[in-house]
Every structure is written in structure tokens, then in C-alpha cells.
Amino acid sequence: MWDRRDFLSSLMVGALPALSWNSAKDDLFAGIPEKLPDKSLYETNEEVYWSELRRQFLIPRDEVYLNNGTVGSSPAPVLRAVIEGYRNAERLAQSDPEDYPIWGYAAWNEFRDPLAEFVGCKRDEIALVRNATEANSYIANGLDLKAGEEVLMTDQEHPGGEHPWNLKARRYGIVVKKVELPKPVPNAAAVLNLFEDALTPRTRVIFFSHIPTVTGTVLPAKELCSLARSKGILSAVDGAHVPGMMKLNIHEIGCDMYTSSPHKWLQAPKGCGFLYVRDEVIDRLWNTIVTEGWDEPKLRAERFQRIGSSNVPVLCGLKASIELANEIGMDRIEKRHRQMADYILQEMTKRGVTSWTSPDPALRCGISTVSVAPNKMPEMEYWMWKEKKIRIRGGAPHKVRLSTPYYLLHQDIDRYLAAYDEYRLAHPSA
Ligand SMILES: Cc1ncc(COP(=O)(O)O)c(C=O)c1O
Known part of the structure; x- marks a missing residue:
């Protein structure tokens, strides 16, 4: 049996390598140019x-x-912003004694504003969450659907998109229906026809990946959302792969909800994602994670990002990744x-x-x-x-x-x- 001294010394031995810091060896940015290449070089x-x-x-x-489709790699300008974010946060030197470097209780407009502009929507329609899985879960969990009502999706959804609906089906008796996408998809009309044919009077939501993880096809999001709208059906789009891979304008797509994981193609830090909810739909979505503010409609989408204390430095990285993409x-x-x-x-x-x-x-x-x-x-x-x-x-x-x-x-x-x-x-x- 271990006595207390054995236990402590084992902790010391185990802990030392992780706690020691060789700043010369661990210079993350060694050999990386301080500046981006001149644009004229292009x-x-x-x-x-x-x-x-x-x-x-x-x-x-x-x-x-x-394999950037699974996860991207944050480059030096993004990492520097994260580190700078920690430097600011961990000094606990905010001038306002009520201001702490945690989030989950704040608007964080300095991060939402550039993001909203980058993805083409209003700041009040965006909530900063951790990733697409979390945002998809907010949607599936937060909509009122009755037993027997249907959600229509493709057969190529990521588990982080499909399973929030499977859970709802098990718990509340909603029905998940799928269209089978051809491999390859020949044209946009083929996808539209598949969806249109699968709609029933009980369909309440169309959910699909803008770019499904299985094949990387760019689905005709605008047309699918317009089909949904014409039938009074909600549209929710999983755009995990889209920001940073191709230009995105959520308002042009015309969806009711959109989710993403910018750690993929925008090369943002891991653990920052977003949930977009069209202004007219915000009041139909219940909070999943709940603290003060969930019942204040005037907060608009900000209420979905009130999750308790969280990690601000990754948001500094998110902002830097948007700046980098805009700069290039x-x-x-x-x-x-x-x-x-x-x-x-x-x-x-x-x-x-x-x-x-x-x-x-x-x-x-x-x-x-x-x-x-x-x-x-x-x-x-x-x-x-x-x-x-x-x-x-x-x-x-x-x-x-x-x-x-x-x-x-x-x-x-x-x-x-x-x-x-x-x-x-x-x-x-x-
Ligand atoms: C289409 C799609 N949705 C959701 C996810 C889940 O992303 P995350 O793990 O960042 O939530 C992925 C990840 O590959 C994906 O490809």
C-alpha cells in the first residue's frame, strides 16, 4: 500500500517534466517569419x-x-493571438472590478462583429459556441417538435449532426428520415428532387450539411432552403466545412439556422464554433445550456452563448483567423x-x-x-x-x-x- 510520502513523490516525478519549461527549446515560432508574405508576390x-x-x-x-477536412492547423498569427489572449486574461488586470476574463455572461461583440461580417449575417443572430456538434445539438434540442413529426436529412450527415436528432427521436418520438445522395451527385437538380420527393405533410425541418463530410460535395444550400421556406418548413444547415473554404453569405443562402466549426478551413483554434439563428426564428428556439438570460428575448442569439465560464483566448484566435483570411x-x-x-x-x-x-x-x-x-x-x-x-x-x-x-x-x-x-x-x- 502507498503511504502519503510515496504518493506525493510520485506526483512530483510525474509532474516535473510537464511543469518545466525550456523556453529556447519550446519556442513555438522558431524559424517562422514575423510577417506574412507581401501580397504583391501573389x-x-x-x-x-x-x-x-x-x-x-x-x-x-x-x-x-x-486531412484539413477533419481538423485544420492554426498558423502563427492565430496562435500568437491566442497566447496574447492568455497573457491578458491571466494577469487578471481588468480595470473594471466587475469584469473577469471569462465568458458565458457577455455579448462579446468584439468577436461576434467580425464573424458576422465574415459569414454574412447580423451580430444578434450569432452565438459563439464550441463547435458544430454543440450548435447542432442546440438546434435539435431547442425546437418544439411533437411525436410523429419529421426531420429530413441526407444519409451523409456527420454523427455530430445526425445524432442530436436521433436522441430527440428516441426521447420524444420524432421521426428521422433520410434521402440517399448519389455518389457522385451529378447536379443540383438531382438533390432538390430527392428532397422534394421525400417531403410529407409531417416534415417540420430539413437538416443537411452544406458540405457533407463523406464526399465533400457542395450541396445547393440556397435552393434547398428556398424549397423548405416555400413549404413552411424550417431549414438547418451544418456548415462545419464552409467558413474559410469558400465564400459564405448566410443571408444569401436564406436558411433559418446555420452551424459551423471554423477550426477546420478557417484554421481557427479548436473549441470555437458558432450557431446562427435567423432573427425571425430566434424566439422559437429554447436554450439547452441555461444560466441567467435564457428568458430575455431582447438578448437575441446572445442568449445561446451564455454557457457559464469559458475560454476567451480561443475567441481571440478566431478573430485573428478571420483577419488572416481577409488579409489573404x-x-x-x-x-x-x-x-x-x-x-x-x-x-x-x-x-x-x-x-x-x-x-x-x-x-x-x-x-x-x-x-x-x-x-x-x-x-x-x-x-x-x-x-x-x-x-x-x-x-x-x-x-x-x-x-x-x-x-x-x-x-x-x-x-x-x-x-x-x-x-x-x-x-x-x-
Ligand atoms: C459536416 C460536419 N458536421 C459536424 C462535424 C463535427 O465537427 P466538430 O467536431 O468540430 O463539432 C464535422 C466534423 O468533421 C463535419 O464534417
């Missing part, structure tokens, strides 16, 4: 411009990261995403894979998905990482999802393609 040589920007990211230079320019970022995705898809198609990515350029952006049968997942995914330091996203039995964020270079994609050729040669019949 005009003279785009690839050099992006390769200079790549230097702002901590992902080691000898790794190729093709969303036009350029989206163009780069499309170019890189088209390149990888073309090259994979030449190699005989089956594309699950839409042939319609309007229905694809920074994610390409292919089936590499007979090669198997996750075997190839593990081989890529272990042997080649390349991260892809596999899906059994044969799917590969390839994310091509702007900070990837053509040479990175060529390295992946060479590795794929080598794997295919070594595993002709898998």
Missing part, C-alpha cells in the same frame, strides 16, 4: 506566395497534410482550394479511381473523394502515414477523402501521387 508568382504562407504553419515541412482574401483562398482540388482529382482519375466528387464545379471546392478499389482502407491510410508521412482520410472499404487547403503546395500533392503510385504497384489486387 501577382508575380502564386506558388511562391503560397509556399511563403506555408511557413506560417507548424506542420513539419516533411509532412503532407491532406477569400477570393484567392477559394480559387486556390478549387485549383488544388481539381489538380488532385484529375491526377487520381487518370490513375483509374472512381470519383465520388461531383462533376459539376459548382458542387465541389476544397475536398475530393474517390474510391480506390481494390485498395483497402484503413490499410492504405496507415501505410501513407507510417511510410511516407502523408495524412489522408480513409473510409472503409475503399474511400479516400483528400482535402487540399491553400497552404499545401503542388510539390506536396505530387509527393502524395508518387506515394499512391508506389502503393498501387505493390498492392495490385489488394
